[in-house]
Amino acid sequence: MSAPTPLSVEEDELALLTDLYQLTMTQAYWKEAMDGVATFSLFFRRLPPERRFMLACGQQHAAARLSRLRFGDSALSRLAGTGLFEAGFLDWLANWRFEGDIWTLPEGTPVFANEPLMEVEAPIAQAQLLESLAMNLVQLETVLASKAVRIVMAARGRPVVDFGMRRMHGIDAAVRGVRAYRTAGLAGTSNVLGGLRHNLALNGTMAHSYVLAHDSEREAFRAFARHYPHTTLLVDTHDTLEGVRQVIELMQEEPELTVKAIRLDSGDLGELARGARRLLDDAGHDEVQIVASSGLDEAQIAVLLEEGAPIDAFGVGTQMGVSADAPVIDLSYKLVAYAGEPRVKHSPGKINLPCPKQVYRRRDDQGRYLGDVIALRDERVAAGEPLLRPLVKAGRLVEAEMARADDAPERVADALPRFPADVRRLEAGASDYPVTLSPGLERLQSRA
Amino acid sequence: MSAPTPLSVEEDELALLTDLYQLTMTQAYWKEAMDGVATFSLFFRRLPPERRFMLACGQQHAAARLSRLRFGDSALSRLAGTGLFEAGFLDWLANWRFEGDIWTLPEGTPVFANEPLMEVEAPIAQAQLLESLAMNLVQLETVLASKAVRIVMAARGRPVVDFGMRRMHGIDAAVRGVRAYRTAGLAGTSNVLGGLRHNLALNGTMAHSYVLAHDSEREAFRAFARHYPHTTLLVDTHDTLEGVRQVIELMQEEPELTVKAIRLDSGDLGELARGARRLLDDAGHDEVQIVASSGLDEAQIAVLLEEGAPIDAFGVGTQMGVSADAPVIDLSYKLVAYAGEPRVKHSPGKINLPCPKQVYRRRDDQGRYLGDVIALRDERVAAGEPLLRPLVKAGRLVEAEMARADDAPERVADALPRFPADVRRLEAGASDYPVTLSPGLERLQSRA
Structure with missing residues (x-):
């Protein structure tokens, strides 16, 4: 392995990032000529116990990616190499x-x-093939945004900066x-590529190694502050309050x-912040x-x-x-309708909501x-803003909807205060925010 | 955002996947003409409480990637756009x-x-710039391998297959x-691209949606088994033991x-497996x-x-x-020597081991x-196999060492039984496997 395997997934291999059964089931649908329209719903049955809500994130990004999925030559030849797929099916996939x-x-x-x-609605051999990648793409951003928004709430208006790049699960x-x-709602990130790509301010201070590489803390502070006016100095390499004194003397x-x-x-x-604040204020450095x-x-x-x-x-x-504390959500991508008929798995004790929904x-x-209120998509419900919107229609992105993704931070900041305080509490435990079923869905659900 | 941002990181932008302070510190070293040789150690201070050992994984892969890191034109122009870096430094980075x-x-x-x-040893402006990416790359594989090996141990020789692609943190x-x-030591994966790229057998069965899309469970089983001889049928869509009976009747x-x-x-x-086994055996299908x-x-x-x-x-x-249960390890990448001198952060209650080690x-x-025994690299220690090996020398991969990465599964299987049973227990809790310091390191450490 002297040539390391690629870290990236090229566009024309992305379709292979799926579970094998998606491809074997699709080949089966192809052989059976099953092409009825299927609706799949992506949802979770339970919040993680540590969460009172999840912040749905990544769906628009995912939809854009999924709507462009193709089986390129490299993907097809790799699939051929498995011996699991017929030539006719691979030809069909080439035009999928x-x-x-x-x-x-x-x-x-x-x-x-x-x-x-x-919700994905398409001939079953199209909708089925999106499942694994849709779940992977949506879960990542939803899990991370749902944690981050709690940190932002805890900080009560003080800026929060992401320092996590080195701990995250890969690139x-x-x-x-x-x-x-x-x-x-984070204010910045230390992550250069992430910040540049996703339009979040870059932040950085210094590491302990910088202090250690110099002959003294004072020399390190002096050099760094000369290079970078208005910088942040890391004061805890040796003794924190002594470090603060070094900063004051340097100023x-x-x-x-x-x-x-x-x-x-x-x-x-807490104690060190109080001590440092006192030292700085006493020295006239309340700025x-x-x-x-x-x-x-x-x-x-x-x-x-x-x-x-x-x-x-x-x-x-x-x-x-x-x-x-909640690195995963148990997202499901479930068939809820096929060929015009509601279809759901009948699991004891689990709610399975049939049909396209709103x-x-x-x-x-x-x-x-x-x-x-969760309702049937075509059902008339008295009041409330419909949340689900068509982002891809007949395989094409609805550009006006895509543009809205950039406004997400503003929408989060606007929406959070509108919820009952109970939803915004940081303690683990279910909230009592009411989520009910519409009469039409209730009727179908009880029949199932 | 109608053109979705790339999912991948191209080779020439990978150097930007770092924390901003690595670049600002490096610019400071460049301005200060500090070019002493630094040694950085990548280690963790404590095992996660849920782990008795970690399975180090990804370091060879990471070393190969890190040794090729470059600041390409696109990376340099993005950095220039931040306004944080001088033209002279960007020129210097171009040749870094x-x-x-x-x-x-x-x-x-x-x-x-x-x-x-x-351990990374290089002029400080080279070794410092590897930190964030080294940690990200090594952590991912080490965290996942360390969990997976516990699952393999629990299964006591029965094959374990990875079904996790949809739940993992991104691509x-x-x-x-x-x-x-x-x-x-997993036996297979459902993940098509992962399995093909990393040489692990592909496995797949069927999803509930396949059963639901057919008019009956029996029809779904019949169609799938005709397409795929020797297949695995998912029997719990409606009633598990009834599903087993459907399989038996079909056969x-x-x-x-x-x-x-x-x-x-x-x-x-457990109960369903016993029930299913009885039904299958009674029908003469113990195979x-x-x-x-x-x-x-x-x-x-x-x-x-x-x-x-x-x-x-x-x-x-x-x-x-x-x-x-342990999605992160608190990896550190610490300066342990600079310009021939031991350097460590003096933190109360924390062991910080100076100097290059073995x-x-x-x-x-x-x-x-x-x-x-953790020892100084050049110290003579009476017995034991030295575990650290030079994988990159003067910036170049040692090919013979790289080839060994492919043998990792065999080495894991060989090594595990050699540890005391206590290390291999699945229960949370520290093991008493002795890790001691050599006399030379003990002396230096107590002086620090």
């Missing part, structure tokens, strides 16, 4: 195109159990994760140097801000702020980078959300 | 090459706290994860159809195997087998796909592992 419809919730929509994030997660973080020695902030990265952050990092999550941030820690901004990496989010006259 | 050494543990080495997985994780699973109706296995994907797997999936992890697999569930193979997805794994005369 997604020509159906994809409905999605807008990026950044808070979403609850059983509400479709996406795609590290890059696309920044998109999810931007949606959730006294060279008044033309401006230091924007100090960063605390270990120890008792120097305090940034805290150090394996933080939303619970620790909430405690720090409740205890009045004078921290101005947070850097969060490890826990947010993989959504460590979700209505009801508001009161102050704009506060009262609850959601 | 890694010309140092990288030592790594072989892929698939069980590893413990404080043992370096990788790179889904593809490279298969490499980690292969190293850990009686069409004796030329061969069914290799049935798959159980919900309910009480039909039973495959179980359904949110399994190593604990559930262990319980099923302890209770004697007649399950022949396991499909594992969700929990393994993200290493849900790890010796000691065996008794039956080949059983007795414990590890």
Whole structure:
């Protein structure tokens, strides 16, 4: 393996990033000439116990990708090499195109159990082949955005910066994760490529190695602050409060140097922040801000702020980078209709909602959300904003809808305060936000 | 965003997948003309509480990638656009090459706290720039392999197949994860691209949607078994044991159809496996195997087998796909020497091991592992196999070492039984496998 295998997946091999059974089932449909229109719903049955809502993210990105899926020559020859597929089927795959419809919730929509994030409607051999990749693409951004929005809520308006690139699960997660973080309302990222690609401000300070490579902390601070006016200096390499004193003395020695902030990265952050704030204020440097990092999550941030820690901004990496307390959602992509008939798996104790659907989010006259109604797509429901929109029609992207993905951070910031406080609590536990079924869906569901 | 942003990272942009401070620190080193040789150690201070060892994985792959890192034109122009970098530095980056050494543990080495997985030695502006990407690359495969090997141990020789692609964190994780699973000893994967790229057998059965799209379970089984002799039929769409009866009747109706296995994907797997086994055996079909999936992890697999569930193979997805109980390791990439001097951060209560190091794994005369000694690289230690090997020398891959990565599954299978049983236990909790410091390192460490 002296030539390392590629880290990337080329456009013409992306269609192979699927579970084998999608391809064997599709070959079976092809042999059986089964081409009825199928509707698949992408949803989760239960919130992770650590979450009161999920922030649906990545569906528009995924829909764009899925609608362009092709089996290129390289993909076809690799499939031929498995010996599992007939020549006629491979020829058919060469011309395979997604020509159906994809409905999605807008990026950044808070979403609850059983509400479709996406519905795909197409001849079954088209809709089936999207399953595995759709789930992978939507899950990543939804899991990361759902964690990040909790960190943002915990920070109560203070900027939060992503430091997680090194902890995330590989390259795609590290890059696309920044998109999810931007949606959730983060203020910046240390991740250069992710930030440049997904339009989030770049942030950076210094590492302990920079201090250690110099003969003294003071020399390291001096050199860095000369190179980078308004920089942030990392003060905890040896002794944190002594580090703060070094910064203060440096500013006294060279008044033309401006230091924007100090960063605390270990120890008792609340106590050290109070001590550092006192030292800085006593020296007349109340303009120097305090940034805290150090394996933080939303619970620790909430405690720090409740205890009045004078921290101005947070850097969060490890826990947010993989959504460590809830790294996965049990997304399902279920057949709900085939050839005009409702189809669902009959599982004891599980709700399985048949047919194409719509979700209505009801508001009161102050704009506060009262609850959601999951309905049949064509059913008339008295009130509420329909959340699912057609993003792909007959295989083509609806450009006006795609453009809306960029507004996701604003929509998240607008939507969150409209929910009952209970939904926004950080503690684990189900919220009582009502999600009900429409009369039409209730009737079909009880019959199933 | 009608043209979706690329899912992949091209070779010439990979150098931008880093934390901003790596680049600003490097610019500072360049301005300060600091070019002393630095040694950085990649290690973790503590095992995750859920792990008794980690299976080091991905380091050789990472070293190959890191040794080729370049700042291409596109990367340089993106950096110029940030306004943070001087033209002279960008010119210097254009010619930046890694010309140092990288030592790594072989892929698939069980590893413990404080043992370096990788050591990088180069002028500081070269070694520093590898940090973020090195950590991201090594963490992914190490986290996934370390979870997967526990599943393999729990299955006690029964084949385990990866069903996790849809749950993994994005595309790179889904593809490279298969490499980690292969190293850990999985028998196959449902993931077509991952399996083809990383040489792991492809496996697939059928989904509930296939059954639901047909008019009856029997018709679905008949069609699929006719298309795919020796296939696996999913029997739990409606009622599991009734599904097994449908399979048996089908085999009686069409004796030329061969069914290799049935798959159980919900309910009480132990009870259903016993019921299914009885039905199959009573019908004279003891050749039909039973495959179980359904949110399994190593604990559930262990319980099923302890209770004697007649399950022949396991499909594992969700929990393994993200290493849900330990999705992250707190890897550090620490400066341990600069310009010939030991350098470490002095943190109260933390061990920080200075200088280039070696790890010796000691065996008794039956080949059983007795414990590890972490030593200075040039120190003579009485006994034990040195684990770290130079994989990159003066910027170039050592081809003979790279070839060894492919043997990782065999080395894992050989090494695991040599550890004390305590290391291989699945329960959470520290093992008492001894990892000690050499006299030379102990002396330096106590002085620091």
